[in-house]
Amino acid sequence: MSEKEMMIGEGIKFERIRRITGYLVGTLDRFNNGKRAEESDRVKHSVSGSLEHI
Amino acid sequence: MLTKIIKRDGREVEFDRSKIAEAIFKAAQVLGGNNYEMAKDLAEKAEAHVEQAHPGIVPTVEQVQDAVEHTLIEHGHARTAKEYILYRAERTRVREMNTRLMKTLEDLTFKDAVDNDVKRENANIDGDTAMGTMLKYGSESAKQFYEMYVLNPRHSKAHREGDIHIHDLDFLTLTTTCCQIDIVKLFQDGFSTGHGFLREPNDIQSYSALACIAIQSNQNDQHGGQSIPNFDYGMAVGVAKTYARLYTKNLAKAAEILLDKVDMEERFKEIKARIYAETGKKPLLENSGEYCALERPYLAELVGEEAERLQQLAIKYAERETERATYQAMEALVHNLNTMHSRAGAQVPFSSINYGTDTSPEGRMVIKNILLAEDAGLGNGETPIFPIHIFKVKEGLNYKEGEPNYDLFKLACKVSAKRLFPNFSFIDAPFNLPYYKPGDYNTEVAYMGCRTRVMANHYDPSREITCGRGNLSFTSINLPRIAINAHGNVEWFFEDLERKVDLCIEQLTERFKIQAAKKVRNYPFLMGQGVWLDSEALGPDDSVEKVLGHGTLTIGFIGLAECLKALIGKHHGESAEAQNLGLEIVGYIRQRMDEESKKTGLNFSLIATPAEGLSGRFVRMDRKKFGTIPGVTDRDYYTNSFHVPVYHEINAFDKIRLEAPYHALTNGGHITYIEMDGDPLKNLEAFESVIRYMKECGIGYGSINHPVDRDPVCGYTGIIDEVCPRCGRRDGEGVSLERLHKLGLYRNLNADTLGYHGDAAEEADRRPNSL
Structure with missing residues (x-):
């Protein structure tokens, strides 16, 4: 098999570290259903205009 | 017949x-x-x-x-x-219980965690492993046993029906939640784990190893997390010992190399011991001049006029080697706390370390290197899950330019922007500052894991300190349910809230009686080794009643946002009226806690519940009971404590300002999160300004969330949407070896060595990132 054909990483998933209720978890697979839903609902908080506030 | x-x-x-x-x-x-x-x-x-x-x-x-x-x-x-x-x-009830228990055990046995929410109740336990399942068998059986035979039927009913949630019910008759471990005190004269005695450590490597063992041992005595409130102060002692040893060792090395004088180390050690006996001075990381001056005459007797030159070399190498040893010790600690197991081998200890205020050269070296070790990550660069790092921010020490640990605050921001830790605690918050006495770590607020805080002490007002204390147990109130039942009648809401608070106080008190009846030998490490405040005065068969009162009995709450929605149609992120009512609600529970503390002399406190296993349970039951109510029961979770809902569009600074007043009310613990978009490492200024704004608003404890993704194949860490920015593969897809070679990865990999994911050559090249 040549280098071109040789594939690495099939079946290997990306790790996604998230914080839920204070703890980091390395994979979303171990979150319970409520926590999964909460994580997927999160919106980002804009940090623009910071200087006006301080 | x-x-x-x-x-x-x-x-x-x-x-x-x-x-x-x-x-x-x-x-x-x-x-x-x-x-x-x-x-x-x-x-x-x-x-x-x-x-x-x-x-x-x-x-x-x-x-x-x-x-x-x-x-x-x-x-x-x-x-x-x-x-x-x-x-x-x-x-019939007993039979149904037996059937329910057997059904639970059956599910635990034959269903994978993917299909079984009970197995995923706690994300840090792998419910699919043998020990993880064994732990769940015990836990589920204990819960049902207590519900049937131990709990007051009123409490059991309220818990079962979801009015309240008794946390860690499986440990009801067994132990308490958590403790802040004073490692300075613990390491003095050594300690015993119950399986052997450990001498007082003499080197930073052993200090870090013993810190892990202390956390692990205590974790087996309690059901919650474990925290070290004075990590920098504790480890600094080890750094000082390491430096003193390396100084003399390098002195002997220099004598051998430069002067051909062999085996001088023992003689130099004798000199060191004599100077210490006479003057109390030792070689120190800074100001070694004073010691060197004392040492020089003795040294001159052995090596003549070269004494000073040897000393200079010894200082130079000892500093360098101490720094390296400290980094390695901190690296080992992070690795250990992510791999060591407790509780029947199924769970990594829930560990937290607080640091940031020790301004001694040794303390600074510890803080810098624990941050660098966190930055470097685990063996393949993975983000460490434990310990939770908490950087203590204090004006005068590390908050402003020119303050002694300001550089470390900046470093902490940079590491947190990459790794999600450290979190930041604020000693200057109006409710933390009154306890603070400069230079006394025992008066610096420290947080535990996800948020627990202990400070005031009604049981012994002369001991308003951090170390040797923790939470005893906590019970949360389902706020949205009371609000739904109130049908918009705020007065009725408060009446029912009063009843729920009464019920929780009664339940916490009954649980406290069970806990207090335990003996020292039921907690061999926590009480047997004097980790818990005043327990050193007790014998193995004494009951812990006298000392347990230093801990807190805590009420928590879930879903303030949904509660406000149900009551007045808006949550506190949406209207000022809702914010005022929210503060009134939380303020009422706090007031009750203060009154109860005064009345009983026990520490009743209010926590912003972290809701580890609870985020879905309450809402599931309420949806069944009341149907889908928009903004209240229409999601699969209730919002964490007083947080503005995660789905609500809001500016970071507004969120902080709205949540800050709740920190002052929740004396049992709290945390505020901000979700930052993009890679905060590329916008460190904004990251820091968010942390600073938290401090200015009187937040007690906070942190910033941002996505941390990693591709295990090419090692890329950062944000990965669909496609890995480095190697271009999608989740689960393969990538050609040719492409990886072009990226300079997998250089040693060919058809013969395929199968190993990770590049040994690349790994060996890695150095801690300079910051």
């Missing part, structure tokens, strides 16, 4: 009339009856009744029991009949 009967499980067995007589006799006995012959006679009549009502078939247990009831009433034994019915109901 009946000969057969069908049991509940469907099996047909021999009919035994004496069993019926026995049951009737037992019911009669409760009322003072003792006529077994009459019971036998009634049993015969009941049997006849069955045959008459169900001729020619084999009756079921239920049919026989119905006949018994009928017969008792018919023959004027109404009261006995009532007892019999009660007896039957009780047996």
Whole structure:
């Protein structure tokens, strides 16, 4: 098999570290259903205009 | 004559009339009856009744029991009949419990965690492993046992029906939640883990190893997390010892290399010991000049005029080597805390370390290197899950330019922007500052894991300190349910809230009595080794009642946002009116806690519940009960404590300003999160400004969330949407070796070595990133 054909990483998933209720978890697979839903609902908080506030 | 009967499980067995007589006799006995012959006679009549009502078939247990009831009433034994019915109901309940338990155990055994929410209740336990499952067997059985036989039925009912949630119910009769471990005190003169004695450590490597062992040992004595409140101060002692040792070692090395004087180390050690005995001085990381001056005359006797030059070399190398040893010790600590197991091997200890305020050169070296070790990550660069790092921010020490640890605050921001830790705690918050005494770590607020805080002490007001204390147990109130039941009547809401608070206080108090009846030997490390405040004065058979009062009894709450939605149609992120009402609600519970503390001399406090296992439970039950109510029960979770809902669009600074006042009210613990978009490493200024704004607003404890993704194949860490920015593969896809080679990865990999994911050559090249 040549280098071109040789594939690495099939079946290997990306790790996604998230914080839920204070703890980091390395994979979303171990979150319970409520926590999964909460994580997927999160919106980002804009940090623009910071200087006006301080 | 009946000969057969069908049991509940469907099996047909021999009919035994004496069993019926026995049951009737037992019911009669409760009322003072003792006529077994009459019971036998009634049993015969009941049997006849069955045959008459169900001729020619084999009756079921239920049919026989119905006949018994009928017969008792018919023959004027109404009261006995009532007892019999009660007896039957009780047996049914026990049977159902047994069935429920068996069903739970069956699911644990035969379902994967993917399909079983119970197995995923706690994300840090792998429910699919043998020990993880064993842990769940124990936990689920204990819960059902307590519900049936130990808990006050009122508390059990409220818990079962979801009005309140008794946290860590599986440990109800066993232990308490958590503790802040004072490692400075623990390491003095060594300690015992119960499986062997460990001497006082003499080197930073052993200090870090023992810190892990202390956390692990204590984790086995309690059901919550473990925290070190004074990590920098504690480890600094080890750094100082390491430096003093390396100084003398390098002095001897220099003498050998430059002057050909061999085996001088023992002689130099003697000099060091003599100087220490006479003056109390040792070689120090900074200001070694003073010690060197004292040492020089003794040294000159052995090496002549080269003494000073040897000293300079020794200082130079000792500094360098101490720094390296400290980094390695911190790296080992992070690795250990992510790999060591406790609790039957199923769980990594929930560990937290607080640091940031020790301004000594040794303390600074510890802080810098623990941050660098966190930045470097684990063996393949993975983000460490534990310990939780908490950087203590304090004006005068590390908050402003020119303050001694300001550089470390900046470093902490940079590491947190990459790794999510450290979190930031704020000693200057108005409710933390009054306890603070400069230079005394015991008065610096420290947080535990996800948020727990302990500071005031009604049990012993002279001990308003951090170390050796923690939470004893906590119970959360389902706020949205009260609000739904209130139908917009705020007055009624507060009346019912009062009832729920009463119930929780009663339940916490009853649990405290169970906990306080335990003996020192039930907590061999926590109490046996004097980790808990004042426990060193107790013997192994003493009860812990006298010292347990230093801990907190805590009420928590879930879903303030949904509660406000249900009450007035808006949550506190949406309207000022809702914010005011929110503060009134949380303020009311806090006021009750203060009153109860004053009344009892125990530490009742209020926590912003972290909701590890609870985020879905309450809402599931409420949706079943009340249906889908928009903004209230229409999601699969209730919002964490007082947080503005995660789905609500809001500016970071507004969120901080809205949540800050709740920090002042929740004296049992709190945390505020901000979700930052993009890679905060590329916008460190904004990251820092968010942390600074938290401090200025009086937040007690906060952190910034941002996505941390990693591709294990090419090692890329950062944000990965669909496609890995480095190697271009999608989740689960392969990438060609040719492409990886072009990226300079997998250089040693060819057809013969395929199978190993990770590039040994690249790994060996890695250095801690300079910052």
